[in-house]
Amino acid sequence: MNLSNHLPIISSRQLGLILISIRVAVMTVFLPTAWSTPDPKNAWLSAILSGIGGMIITYLFVVLSRKYPDQTLIQIFETIFGKWLGALFSIIYLYFFLNIASVIVREFAEVLNTALMPETPVSIFIVYVMVAVIFAVFRGLEAIIRTNAITLPISLISLVVILCLLVKTYHPELILPILEDGIKPVVRGSLVPLSLFGEVILLPMLYPYVQDKENVLRYSMLAQIISIFILLGLILAIISTFGAEEAKNLTLPVFSLVRMISIANFFERVEAIMVAIWISLLYTKMCIYLYVTVIGTAQLFRLKNVKCLIFPLGITVLILANKDFKNLSDLKYYTMKEWNPISLLIEYIIPCFLVVVSYFSRRKRLT
């Protein structure tokens, strides 16, 4: 099968699609900026700002991967820092991936519990979706990525259609005035979406499997830009519908937005579509993170049989996902506040450091 017999082959376009998918997944659930920024009116400026940050880090990751085209991030660590220090970094990153996977699983369960089926316990959703995710990871990277290539366009089109259907509820004046309190809150507000855009950290993990490596930069940048536009669209729609203060207090802002749809007393209650979008996007994100953890662990310990890791790591994710969160808001606080500095460190600061070190180490080798 894909995992054991031959290396999976993906195209840079598919890589771009998965990069969109992992970011839009969280945006449609929590919509990071509106909640975290002290100045929700200007959340869209924060989005642009963090988007630019995301573009820079995307570029850096592509540069890094181009230097080591046949190595994943885990192998790059070993090449640059040697066996033991590299292993330390690798373990940090693998735990990071594992944690993201488990948080997303939890998010999936909490969202369904809150929005759709409040009487069904969260753990049932967790177990159910993990069965599907472990199955998908067994089917291999190509399967996950191709599935995403089918589901993501459908989700994005539905999302855009939903935003267009709501045109009559928008009140653009609610966004004004711009930069009421100066630039400082905007910068502070951009930190949370920055960690979201930093999830492009998957790129160096998947880069070795990309067939047309020359297009990676183009497609990953395009993915970044599309993600920024989606985030912008969602923020503007929500703030101009609910107003800044109310938007800040919504648990599931996009879901509340979708509930506003009512056309001709017939086309209403389309939450089901929103739930379908969530499920498909979050499913992809869980799958890809579990997959990356699995291959990363296999590379760290130099295992030939990758498949044997899927089940134990899948169970680990399942257990981690049962962590003690009270409800969706608690989870939101965790991902947006507590986890934010750690993810910024892992997604931005260490990689920048890595790029610098790799730059010098190469020079040293040349001289």
Added chain:
Amino acid sequence: MFRNFFHKKVRISNLIESNTRHDDSNQLAKIPHSIDETLAALQTRLGESKDIIYRCFLLNQTNIRASIVYIDDLTDANMINNQVMKTVLSDLNDPPTKNDDLLSLYLFKFIDVGDVSKTHSISEVIEKILQGNTIFLIDGVSQAICIGTSKWETRSIEEPTVENTIRGPKESFTEDLKNNISLLRRKIKNENLRFLSLNIGETTKTDICISYLHKKADPSLVTEVKSRLENIDMEGILESRYLEEWIVDHPYSVFPQLDHTERPDRVAAMLMEGRIAIFCNGTPWVLIVPTIFMQFFTSPGDYYQNFYFSTFIRWLRFIASMLTLTIPAFYIALITMHQEMIPTQLALRIAGSRANVPFPAVVEAFLMEITFEILREAGIRLPKAAGQAVSIVGALIIGQAAVDAGIVSPIKIIVVSLTGICSFALPNYSLGLTIRLLRFPLMILASLLGIPGIAVALLALLTYMTSIKSFGLPYLSPLSPLTQGDFKDTLFRAPLFKLGNNKSKFGFKPKNKNEFDIEDEEQ
């Protein structure tokens, strides 16, 4: 008791073993010099069958003894009388003598039949006899001449019974391989049309034919198909499905991985796209390799009518297949868990009609869906005349009475009949079977977890479908991986002048040998 049984078994297996050993020695046996010995050998091998005819005579008024052997019902009596017998019995001006090279003389000079060959081995002689050839033996010659005289009754070419179209050719394959090949040859008059012949099945020795267009079909694909077919180890091949289960990439998969058709025009179109067709003697169903999922939504009729309408019809088929798969599950999910998603008026109406139903929606749904499946199965088994009665009893009486009795709600009847009708809208029967089967687990999941249950199951199904391959070709191409050019003839049916020669590009490019790996484990 068990010991006896064991002994018996051992004895039988010993017997079989000794038999096969015997056969092996016979396999190599040469035709003996003397005609008496040859005939005796043939009689021991073929046994006492009354349809095998041994005709002994003296060759052309000489003293040389000769004989022909054939099976009465498989040969053309006219041909044997008028051509073979006349030749060997007629009075020649210059009769051959024992010293001549009799074999070559008859092979090249006297016997006026097109398909003639010679052989050394007894086994081959027997094989030829069973295929309907006439064997010509001459005393003192340790070779035999095989004369192609086979002819048997076949069904005439009729209209396709399953793959009907409004417009287009009204012929279909029959059970006879030769006839089927001739139907194809008549469609494609090209020197590149090739037929590779194989014999599969230890007992049945069924004729299999791999057909492809040279220079169009990928040579590595042809070798792959051939080697997979040669690896089949089975007693008998009675239908092309027997082959299908042996050669598909994922034998445990629930999805149909090979297309089958009874229409020569469809086979011709597929060959021109670079695909390969596998004919199997004894069945009108021809297999097509490789097959993608989207192919099951196309019908030859699509190319014989307006392309706007064909595209529309294809989309209807997609929708119908989705409906068959999901409608019963969504019914259960909406009724039991997500009542708030149904528009108020409709929700009230449904609640009203379900007020008297004593079962939960799952039980109700399973009851009706299984009843419907039973009715459908009964409809196939029953004689044609009685079939009508079943449909009346099934549809009118059971449906109406069940609603009147308050066992099921009228909405459920609508759902069931919609599911049933949608499943018939698919041009391919085997995909319909898969979808019909998959809707049951989906219904269970819907009853347990509602819409999330359905959605995650569908996603896992999609992931599975993207991961499987048919002879190196991803099952879900051109959707994923995306090959834009191929949308012209899958999601849409572009006008034929646009399809043009592009039709041949169906994305088949095996990158390495691994792509052909047959998967051992399946979930």
